[in-house]
Amino acid sequence: MADTYSDNPSILKVAQLGHPILRSETEPFTKGEIAEPSTQHFIDSMISTMREYNGAGLAGPQVHSKKQVIVIEAQSNPRYPNEKEIPLTVLLNPKIVKFSDDLTEGWEGCLSLKGLWGRVNRSTAITVEAVTREGENVIIDAEGFFAVVLQHEIDHLYAKVFVDRMEDMSSLCFTEEYNRYKV
Numbered sequence: 001m002a003d004t005y006s007d008n009p010s011i012l013k014v015a016q017l018g019h020p021i022l023r024s025e026t027e028p029f030t031k032g033e034i035a036e037p038s039t040q041h042f043i044d045s046m047i048s049t050m051r052e053y054n055g056a057g058l059a060g061p062q063v064h065s066k067k068q069v070i071v072i073e074a075q076s077n078p079r080y081p082n083e084k085e086i087p088l089t090v091l092l093n094p095k096i097v098k099f100s101d102d103l104t105e106g107w108e109g110c111l112s113l114k115g116l117w118g119r120v121n122r123s124t125a126i127t128v129e130a131v132t133r134e135g136e137n138v139i140i141d142a143e144g145f146f147a148v149v150l151q152h153e154i155d156h157l158y159a160k161v162f163v164d165r166m167e168d169m170s171s172l173c174f175t176e177e178y179n180r181y182k183v
Contacts (some may be wrong), residue, residue: 009044059156
């Protein structure tokens with residue numbers, strides 16, 4: 001299957017922390033909306049934008065949409081060189097239906113908090129129910145980095161950013177210091 005459905009995806013503007021869209025509730029897609037060419041073009045533009053800025057994921061609110069859509073991919077990503085690769089994943093109306101009790105603390109960055117990194121506790125495994133861009137219902141059992149990225153992106157659909165999940169703000173740092181001192 002091709003990565004994109006439309007011929008000319010755009011690079012979208014990424015909302016930065018402080019923009020009200022990042023703190024707004026989102027709305028689910030209807031089955032009819034999913035099949036619309038404008039929705040498919042928007043998804044392709046989200047994928048292009050995520051790749052352009054070396055993100056591991058991107059959520060609708062980050063590109064000024066109140067719709068429940070996330071795209072995820074980590075293939076030789078320079079921002080996450082030591083993480084397991086994630087194939088392109090497009091999910092609409094995703095909901096986490098199960099969290100593992102086991103937590104892991106790891107570094108997170110965000111395209112909407114440009115230049116900032118911090119340590120966040122996340123479940124090591126989750127189960128997500130969603131709809132694909134083809135309109136099919138799916139259940140995803142994810143572990144490790146994939147589970148963390150899913151939690152991070154789904155948080156955006158509920159007006160949360162990673163700093164809201166940080167228990168200790170003393171790890172918050174800029175990219176240059178993160179690259180120099182991270183453990």
